[in-house]
Amino acid sequence: MAAGLKFRRSDGAVIAYEREGARDERNPGIVFLHGLKSDRGGTKAEALARHAGVRGYGFLRFDMFGHGASSGRFEDGGISRWVEDAVAVLDELTTGPQVLIGSSMGGWVMVKTAMARPERVSGLVGIAVAPDFTEDLMWAGFDASQRDALAMAGVVELPSEYEDGPYRISRHLIEDGRKNLVLRNEIPIACPVRLIHGQQDTAVPWETSLKLAARIKGGNVETHLVKDGDHRLSRPQDLERLCGFVDELVMKGRL
Numbered sequence: 001m002a003a004g005l006k007f008r009r010s011d012g013a014v015i016a017y018e019r020e021g022a023r024d025e026r027n028p029g030i031v032f033l034h035g036l037k038s039d040r041g042g043t044k045a046e047a048l049a050r051h052a053g054v055r056g057y058g059f060l061r062f063d064m065f066g067h068g069a070s071s072g073r074f075e076d077g078g079i080s081r082w083v084e085d086a087v088a089v090l091d092e093l094t095t096g097p098q099v100l101i102g103s104s105m106g107g108w109v110m111v112k113t114a115m116a117r118p119e120r121v122s123g124l125v126g127i128a129v130a131p132d133f134t135e136d137l138m139w140a141g142f143d144a145s146q147r148d149a150l151a152m153a154g155v156v157e158l159p160s161e162y163e164d165g166p167y168r169i170s171r172h173l174i175e176d177g178r179k180n181l182v183l184r185n186e187i188p189i190a191c192p193v194r195l196i197h198g199q200q201d202t203a204v205p206w207e208t209s210l211k212l213a214a215r216i217k218g219g220n221v222e223t224h225l226v227k228d229g230d231h232r233l234s235r236p237q238d239l240e241r242l243c244g245f246v247d248e249l250v251m252k253g254r255l
Helices: 043-055 081-094 105-116 133-141 144-153 173-179 207-215 235-251
Strands: 004-008 016-020 030-033 059-062 098-102 121-127 154-156 166-172 192-198 221-226
Touching: 004 081, 004 192, 016 043, 016 081, 030 043, 030 105, 030 121, 043 059, 043 098, 043 235, 059 081, 081 105, 081 173, 098 105, 098 173, 105 121, 121 235, 133 173, 144 154, 166 173, 192 207, 192 235, 207 221, 221 235
Parallel strands: 030 059, 030 098, 098 121, 121 192, 192 221
Antiparallel strands: 004 016, 016 059, 154 166
């Protein structure tokens, strides 16, 4: 994807982003949060950009630290850093209420961002959300040799069906993830939440969305399971469903 616009954070890091759509100021804007080792140019982000243009929604998408065209090494990133990126983008590049859309790892970032800026977030849409994945899916699934590799070398390589090469998972990512776990306690989020998860997802169990829904304090929370859906949820019918939930939450948050 093209380099896009550049936003420089206070520590000198550069975030690549795209701002699209002519926002009707009565509507909340939309911010898309991509998944692990993904970027702002994925199928869902592109579909949302087109939908925003048709509907008159302001739409912002960006690459988190160590992803896409943003600066930094992936191995140096972590949930804390990516949440900081999302909060900085929300503070500096948007105005008014926003609907956050989080895909996979971006769903974890979405939750933490909404907790940090509840007054700015009018709704959440999660796609195959993966909160606490570093602990519950990665660390819990590591064998002794992988845990030893993390301890000794500081990194372990995991196979990926979505990348040409393996994921290089750092000890920092695992340790930082432990500082950001959200499924262990009640989550103080009151805005409307819609969660979509495919039951054929081989990367993140669909039960994770149910756990997240149960932890969120607010009552306007719905989980929609797609029996034949995979982790990507990028088929035409999946994208149509996603855009429908975005429309619903934009209207709920309309000024």
